[in-house]
Amino acid sequence: MSAPTLSPATLPAPDSQYDLIVVGSGAAALSAAVTAAIVGLKTAVIEKADVLGGTTAISAGGVWIPCNHLASAAGVRDTPEAAWDYLRHCAGACFRPDLVAAFITHAPRMLRFMEDRAAVRFSYAAGRPDYRPDVPGAAHEGRTIHPLPFDGRHLGSQIGRLRPPLREMTFLGLMIKPGPDLKHFLNALRSFDSFRFVARKLARHFRDLIVHRRPMDLSNGNALVARLMLSALEHGADIFTACGLESIEVREGRVVAVQVATAKGLRRMVASRGIVLAAGGFSHDRARQQQLFPHAARGQSHHSPVPATLTGDALRAAEAAGARLNLHQRHAACWAPVSRIPKSDGTHVNFPHLIDRQKPGFIAVNRSGLRFVNEASSYHDFGQAMIATCEADSEVTAYLIADHRAMRRYGMGAARPHPLPFGEHIRSGYLIRAESLAELARRLELPTETFLETVRTFNEHARVGHDPAFGKGSNLYNQYNGDASHRPNPCLAPIESGPFYAVRLHIGELGTLLGLDIDHRARVLDQTGRPIAGLYAAGNDASNLMGGDYPGGGATLGPGMCTGYLAALHAAGQIDDAPDPPVRA
Template sequence: MSAQESFDVVVVGSGAAGAMAALRAAERGLSVLIVEKERKFGGTSAVSGGVMWVPNHGLDGDVGDTREAALEYLRAIITVPVNAARLEAYVDMAPLMLAFLNAAGVPVASGVWPDYFPDRPGARSDRSLVVPTFDGRRLGDSVYPAMREQYNRFKLFGRYAMDLTETFTLMMQAKGWRRTVTNILRRYWLDRETRKVGRRDRRFTQGAALMGEIYEKVLARGVELRTETALVELQTDAQGRVCALEVDNYGRRYTIAARHGVVLAAGGFEWNQELRERFYPVPGRTRHSSTPEDANRGEALIAGEKIGASTEHTEQGWWIPTMQLPMPRASNFHEIHQAAFDVGRPHSLCVNRKGVRFVNEATGYDRFGQAMVADHLATGANCPCWLVFDATFREKFSAGGLMPNVLMPDAKVPGDWWGHYLFRAESLADLARQIHVPVDALEKSVARMNAHAASGTDPEFGRGGNAYDRMFGDPGVAPNPCLGAIAKAPFYAVPINNGDLGTKGGLRCDERARVLDGAGVPIGNLYAAGNCAGSPFGDCYPGAGATIGPALTFGFVAANDIAERAGNSASARGDEDQSAHEGEIVA
C-alpha cells in the first residue's frame, strides 16, 4: 500500500450508496477500492430497515405506476426549490438501478406500504421494496461477522434477528405473535454450526439482508474493501480535478490515486455537533440520532467544501422521534430507541412542554420531526416533547425502548428508570407535576383526545384520517384505530427527542451525481451519493425507503458516468470474465 498505488475508482464509505457504486463500476470493468473508516462495513444501511423507495419499478409485471404519476406525487409534496433535472433523473434511473440489482442476483420484493403522503395526487402503496432474509454465512465465516450488526431494537431480546413482518407482528401483538416468537427462537438455537462461529444470528434481515446480498456480489467481482481507513482530504491536479485522496489508518497516512473518479458515499453529518449548530434551525444533540454512534461526522462534506464544493438542503434531517434508556447491564451507558410508530398508537398523545398537542402523532416520522422543529421555533417548548399514555397503551404497546407490559411489567422496570427516563402517576395531575407540564393544559389536551376517540375523528390534526396512519393503528380499536381514550390509571410519560436517520442535506450534485462548486460547475472526477449528497427530494420524505432508494440510484448513476468517461463499455459477458476473483477485506 505505497503512496503510488492507484485504482480506477475509489469509493469513500461502505453503505448502500458506496456498495452500489462499487458493484456497478466493477461490473463495467473498472478497478475499485472501497475505504471505510469504521471497523465494521455496511454503514448506516446495514442497521436500517433496508427498504428502498423505487417508483415505477415494474416488479411482477406491474404497470400501474408511471413516471408521470411519480413526478406528480413528488411535485405535490416537495415545498422547497430542488434541481428538477436531478429529481427526474431519480425517477428515470431508479427502475434501471433495480433492474441491474435483479440481473446481478439480488432478490427484491414489493410490499404494501402506503406512501407517506397518501392523500396527494400520484400516491401509491407499492413503491417500497425489500430484500428477503439473507444467509450471512454466504459471505464466508471470516467476513459475515465483520458487517455492522443490527441494533438491539431490531432484534428479539437483543439477540435474535427479525424481518419486518415478524417485527410488526410482535410490535402489534397481532394474532399468532407467540408462535412467531417460538419460531424465531427455534431457528436460532437449532443452528448449532453457526453458534460455533459466534453469537451472531446468521439470518441477515432488513438492512443487513440488503447489504449482505450486495456485498456478496461486490466481493465476488474483485472489489477491495479496506476498513479502519478514513478520508483525510481530497487532492486535485492542475486542472482542479480530483485525482487522489489522503487516508488515515490508525494514524498512518498515505495517498491513493483515483484515475477516473472518487465517489463520496460516507453518510451525513448528524454526529458532528458543530455542523448541526451551523446548519440546523433547531440543532438538537448528536446523541439523539439513531444512526451508528459517532460514525457520520461529515468528513466527506468538509473535504468537499475545502476544494470548493457547494451544499444544499443542509437545514433538514431525515427526522424520527427517539428516546434513550440505559443499556442492559451497563447503566452508565445509553441506547437510543426509535419511537416512530409508538407515538401514534391509540390511548396516547404527544404534547409540548406547555401541555399542548402540536401534531398528528400517527403521521410519518419525518413529518413528526418537522412538526417538532416548527413548534419549538414557535413556542420554545419542544425538542423534547412528551409522549403521554395510559395503562391500556402500556399493556400492549412499546414506548421506544420500554417494552409492553406483557414483556416488561412495571415490577421489572429498573428502579433507576422511574422519574428519570420514564414517569408514572395515578392521576394526570400528578403526572403533569412530575414532568413539569401545566396541569390544566395537560388535562384539557387529554380530555379533547378522549372526545376525539369517542367520535372517531380528530378535528385538530386529522389523526387516523389516511391509509398511512391507519396502517400502524390498532384494528381492534373503533371507530378510529389510531384514537383511544387515555383514561385508565396509572398514567405514563416518556420524553421524545427529535432524532434522525441521517441528514437530508449535503454536497450539491447534478443529475449525473457530479459534485458542483459554488457556480454550479461540476468538480472534475468527484461524485457523491447517499446522505453525503443533498436529497433529490429537498425537504420531504416520500415513503419508506426514500433514503436508500436514492443512495443506490445515484451510486449506480455515478458509476455509469465514470465508466462512460473512462471509455469502458465492456460487455456483460466480458465483465463476468473479469470478475472471477474473490474480493478481500483489508484492515
C-alpha cells in the first residue's frame, strides 16, 4: 500500500461536477464512496466535521454480516433462513421483508467486494454470539467480524484527517481490540504470555507517540475508517472536511445538486448520478430527541457519546426535498448506559459502559436501591431497562455497584484495573467509594435497608453461580463478556470485599435508528412511498432494517456498509430495481 498524497484542493470548487456525492464519512458513507469510485464514478465525500470517521471511528468496529465467507472458512455454518428467522423475531411487527432480503443477499457480496477490490480486511471473531442467542435463528458465533489492525503510516499525511478514538476508552491512548486482545490486557499481571503481549503493544505505541505524535497501530473502528479512507483515495475519490450539507436541489423530480457550507461560504456541487446521505443520524438534534426519544419527551436528559456534529442535517435537508422518515421502529436509538467524566474545564465526557457490567462482582440498581435488569445484557437492552425503570423519576439514572476486588480486577467505567491508579476519579466525584455498603447507600441517597437486602439476596445466589431474579450469566452472550476464568458462573460473584464503589449511570445511545424511509436499493422514498430519483440513504440516516432493534455486535455498521454499497451500485447502473426474493415466504 502506498501513502496517498493530500490533494491541494481542500474545498470543493463552485459548481463542481461529480457523478456521486456522498454526505458523511463513517463506514456507510465511505463504503458508498469506495464502491462508486471502484466502479468508475467520479465521487466526492463531504464531511461536516474537521476529521473523518463519524461514530464508526470511535466504535469497536464490529460488522454484523450473516453467512459471511470468513465464518464459513472457519467451519461455522450459517444459513440465510436462520438469519431471516432471527431478524424477523427481533424486529417483530416492524420487520421489513424487502430490506432484510436485500441485506441477507448482498451483505456477503459487499464483504467480498471490499476484500477483493479495496484495502478493507476483516477477521472472524471466534466464539462471539448474537445478542439474543436463545431465540430462533440466532448464531452462537460467526456473524460479527472485526476489521484487521491497520498501520496508520499507510495513510501518509492523510492520517491527520482521521478522527481519533475517545481517549477515555483507550489504554494510555492505545486502542485495544475486543476479544483476545482485551483479555490479554486484563490478565497482564496474571499471565506471562499476556504480559509479553501487552509489553510489545505498549513499546510500539510509545515509539509511535515519540516519532509520529499520535498512535499509528490502529484497530477497531479507527482501523475500519482508515482502510476505507485509503481505498477511496487510491481510487480517486475527493474527500472534503469542514464541508456541511445545507440543502438538496431537486429539479423536475430528480436530485441534481447540493449546497454545502464551507469556510469560504456556500458552494454548489452538482451530482449527475445521485447523492448518498450517510451523515450519522440525529443523536445531537435536541428538537428531534424531544419528539422521538421517550425519556427526552418527558423532559429527562440524554447524554450521547457520539460526535457532536451528528445533528440530523441530512434528515432535515431530505425532508425539505420531499422525503419521509420511517417512524415504524421498535426503538428510536441504540440505547447505552454512560457515565459522565468531569473535565477540568467544567465539561464532561460521556463514557459508554460496554465491558464492565457483565463481569462478576457487579450489579446495577435504580434510585429505589433495587436491581432492574440483567447487567450482562446488551447495552441496548440495558439502556431500554433504564428508561423503563426511571419512567417516574426526574432523570434516567442508575448506579453501577462493585466491591474492591471486582473494581480492581476489571476496572469500572473510566477507572482502570490494577495496577493503574484511580485516585483522580475519587477526587472528582466520578467514582464514589465507601467502607461499607450502608455508607455507600447513604452517599448515593438510596433506601439503605432496601439496598442492603438487594445485595444480600444477590450475594446468596451469586455464590452458587445463579441469578434467579434476572438471569445474569445465563446465556452465551452474557458468558462471552464475562470472565471465563471465574467459576461457576463467569458473570457472578458476591459483592462483599470492601471498600465498595459506585458510578452513576445516565442514558445515552450509540446511534439513532429512525431514519429516512428507503427501498431495497437504498433509494429514499417520498411522502407517497415512491423513490426520489437520485437520492439515496445509508447507515443511521436510513431506515433501520432491524426494525429498531439491536440484535448483534455491528448491527448498524453491517447494514450501513451494505446499503452504501447498494446505493453506489444502483447509481452506477450496475444493479437493477427488481426486489430480491424473500428468503422465506
